[in-house]
Amino acid sequence: MLLEVEDLHIAYGDIEAVSGVSFGLEQGELVSIIGANGAGKTSILNALMGVVGVKKGRIMFAGKEITRLPAFRRARSGMRIVPERARIFPRLTVHENLLVGAYGLRKKIDLDSRLKWLYGLFPILEKRLGQPASTMSGGEQQQLAIARALISSPGLLLVDEVSMGLMPKLVDGVFDLLYRLNREEGLTILLVEQNAVASLEISGRAYVLETGSLVHQGPADKLAQDPRIREVYLGH
């Protein structure tokens, strides 16, 4: 397993946001965790990245325990996040945002060819290179956040609510891109989403999170057919 999570508990003060979640990802999988707002999806992703602390449990990544590792060490071992609401660096230019994604890797990766590849995926970024990132629209910022994560050739991509606040057309584009990155480039992706329809469509497997616990899991197409899930998350 590339990523293995055992009995993960996350708490903010006395309030437990995630209580005893276990799941895993094989190399090359695209897995999503779907659930309503406040179910604890973002907490799980932030705990995987090391941005929030873990109260109890164990996280293994690429055969090593990383539960207590600081975020920058996880990033350097090949984990990258596309954070909720993009969180690009507003006062850095688009180009500088991309360079931060490649921090410490300029000697290891072929920066020019990575940039070229990203401009192919996101033509808008090349047009906006010298502009402060804060001047871009929400959808463009989301694209920048994805590009910033991809520039490092991550081993595992964590994607947090990428559909939030985007126009439906853009959502399709982003999900299509994630699908292609997974199938064509073999990128392992963990997707956390409120948009169950779109994420189940592109995922191989999925988990359903309700108030801090995983209540269903299975192949995405089976879950999409499950009447209990259809009623709550797919709206019919």
Added chain:
Amino acid sequence: MHLFIEQLLNGIAMGSIYALVTLGLALVYGILRILHVAHAAIYTVGAYVGLAVFKFTGSLWLGFGGAMVFCSVLGVAIERLVYYPLLKYPPYVPLIGSIAVMLGIEELCRLVAGPYILTFPARLPFAAVHLGSVTISSTLMAVYAITALVLAVLWYITSRTEMGLAMRATSQDMAIADAMGINSHQVVSATFVLGSSIAAVAGVLVGIYYNQVYPTMGAVPAYKTLALIVVGGMGSVPGAVIASLLLGVAETLLIGYAQIPLPRDALAFIAMIAVLMWRSEGLLGSK
């Protein structure tokens, strides 16, 4: 006219020195959102260490170098031992810690070096410049040249190096910078090294400029630089430099030349109050 130009030149020198001290404060505020009052104590220590090394070795450059190294270590020590453990509390808690450190270092200087004004009998090896009837003294030339050099180096580091990029990213979103592989704690320490060594340079320069080094020489800069980062825009380094230069010039021209009957040190606060009333984001700050 002659007097006016001389006062203007003095004002720019004064402003340059303010800028050197304020820079560190702006850098630290930018990255940790802490009012690093103890920065002025680091500046005092810089003057003392520079003087001691100069007396011991006879070399002013070793004096500058020694002061920069010592102050860098002191700055990082304050960051690791005082600020870092207090970061999880509201910002006034590290501020109180900072004031305590400031007073503690002042007292230490008094204990070690004595409650006297020491002289700094060094000559800065810069040639005086004559422009028509106006003479720019070697000390003024030294202040200009050293400030320009510090600003150029700082500009280069922050805008042209990967460490500088990491510093700017960390100051905008520390958690995400970390998630991109940046060891943000190391970046914070590097910021303290940078700010503290610049303060050391300022301390030595001021010691020579006024030929005075004394334990409370940081007291006035401590609050004046606070006013300056507000005027410049909290955490804005270019703003801090511009505000400092303006204040230096305004102080010498308005109080010294135009003889407005106000205490010189009041100007910084009048400017701060004006900024807070009419432009609370400061000259170059963002809302």
